[in-house]
Amino acid sequence: MRWFKHGKWPKALVWLHHYTIVSFVLLLVTGILLYVPGLHTPLIPYLPFIYDVHILLGIVFGVTLIVPLLQVVPATKRLWRLDWWFPLVFGGGIVLTGLLLWRVAWFPARWRSASFSWHGDLSYVLAGYIIIHAFYKTFSLRPRANSVAGQVDVDRRRFARYLGLGVLGTAFFTIVDPGTALIRLFQAGPIAGSAGGNGATTTGDFAAYYTVTGGYPTVQLPDYRLRVDGAVAHPTTLTWSDVNAIPSYQETVNFQCVTGWSVANVEWDGVHLAELVKRVQPHPNVKYVRFYSFDGAYTECLKLSEALDPTVLLAYKLNGVPLPVQQGHPLRLVVPKMYGYKSIKWVSRVEFSLTPITGYWEQRGYPTEAQF
Numbered sequence: 001m002r003w004f005k006h007g008k009w010p011k012a013l014v015w016l017h018h019y020t021i022v023s024f025v026l027l028l029v030t031g032i033l034l035y036v037p038g039l040h041t042p043l044i045p046y047l048p049f050i051y052d053v054h055i056l057l058g059i060v061f062g063v064t065l066i067v068p069l070l071q072v073v074p075a076t077k078r079l080w081r082l083d084w085w086f087p088l089v090f091g092g093g094i095v096l097t098g099l100l101l102w103r104v105a106w107f108p109a110r111w112r113s114a115s116f117s118w119h120g121d122l123s124y125v126l127a128g129y130i131i132i133h134a135f136y137k138t139f140s141l142r143p144r145a146n147s148v149a150g151q152v153d154v155d156r157r158r159f160a161r162y163l164g165l166g167v168l169g170t171a172f173f174t175i176v177d178p179g180t181a182l183i184r185l186f187q188a189g190p191i192a193g194s195a196g197g198n199g200a201t202t203t204g205d206f207a208a209y210y211t212v213t214g215g216y217p218t219v220q221l222p223d224y225r226l227r228v229d230g231a232v233a234h235p236t237t238l239t240w241s242d243v244n245a246i247p248s249y250q251e252t253v254n255f256q257c258v259t260g261w262s263v264a265n266v267e268w269d270g271v272h273l274a275e276l277v278k279r280v281q282p283h284p285n286v287k288y289v290r291f292y293s294f295d296g297a298y299t300e301c302l303k304l305s306e307a308l309d310p311t312v313l314l315a316y317k318l319n320g321v322p323l324p325v326q327q328g329h330p331l332r333l334v335v336p337k338m339y340g341y342k343s344i345k346w347v348s349r350v351e352f353s354l355t356p357i358t359g360y361w362e363q364r365g366y367p368t369e370a371q372f
Helices: 011-018 020-035 044-070 081-102 109-138 156-176 178-186 240-245 273-280
Strands: 225-230 236-239 249-256 262-272 288-293 299-303 313-318 332-334 347-353
Touching: 020 044, 020 109, 044 081, 081 109, 225 273, 236 240, 240 313, 262 273, 273 347
Parallel strands: 225 347
Antiparallel strands: 225 236, 249 262, 262 313, 288 299, 288 347, 313 332
């Protein structure tokens, strides 16, 4: 039974259906602004607004995909097969992976990590199709009447089958993530190999590496120094040997980036801030811990209670190997209960203080309280 007779669709639904491509193009633009560091860094004060617009456009895009289900396509109308199954399969996958990224608390972190890659890949493929589609429409190219494409009549059942294929296929690739499994099978060594200052390589599925200076600072381990000072009884400077002599801890936690992607079950090795507290003995009125990077620009700040959380580490190993340069070699902060921008890299100084500072990313619009 048809929900609406042919030609009697509500005008709002007709408008949404006609603007499927428009909503997708706007989705692609806002998604690129959120993902590409060189673009989104200057837009940090506006990122919450851009993110909300991106979500709204995603909802509109999802609605436009299912609007034809409300009406059987007339049997007399000849349609290209690609005009139906391609946007449905890939568009349905984009909507599903977008849902996984949007409602992060509803799904396992492992799904969200894989869905970030698939969300982008499916978007690029559909964008390429739209360019080809626009070319054909612009020049009024049509299939021959006796060709396979020219004889296709798409009814609601076939439409639903195409859409379901996209959703189920994307769910399979997101949960199973065969792409990563194949890389592990055929590539010797770590997945995303990138040499650090000590020749170490990174493992794990980090979607991006961020730096605030346009490059990755390096230091030789014999030259590394960690200053621990501020409002303390015994300020000190630790060599790399001193850092390694501090009792170490290991934890496996999820890493969540504020731009939407996450990495499940990341294994970190490092030292707790409580060990530094024992050594320098902060004054009783200390309420904050300031962190500084030897890149000369990156700063962060935590409340003392936040810094002493059992999950917070000054980490020097990632998944069993020393940190690569991109991950903050030789020492970085890890704050699992907050977004990744709080986990400052290339740490060279820890300062206990009575007052806070505004960190690098907070100066550019990110919230100081970064719990997700």
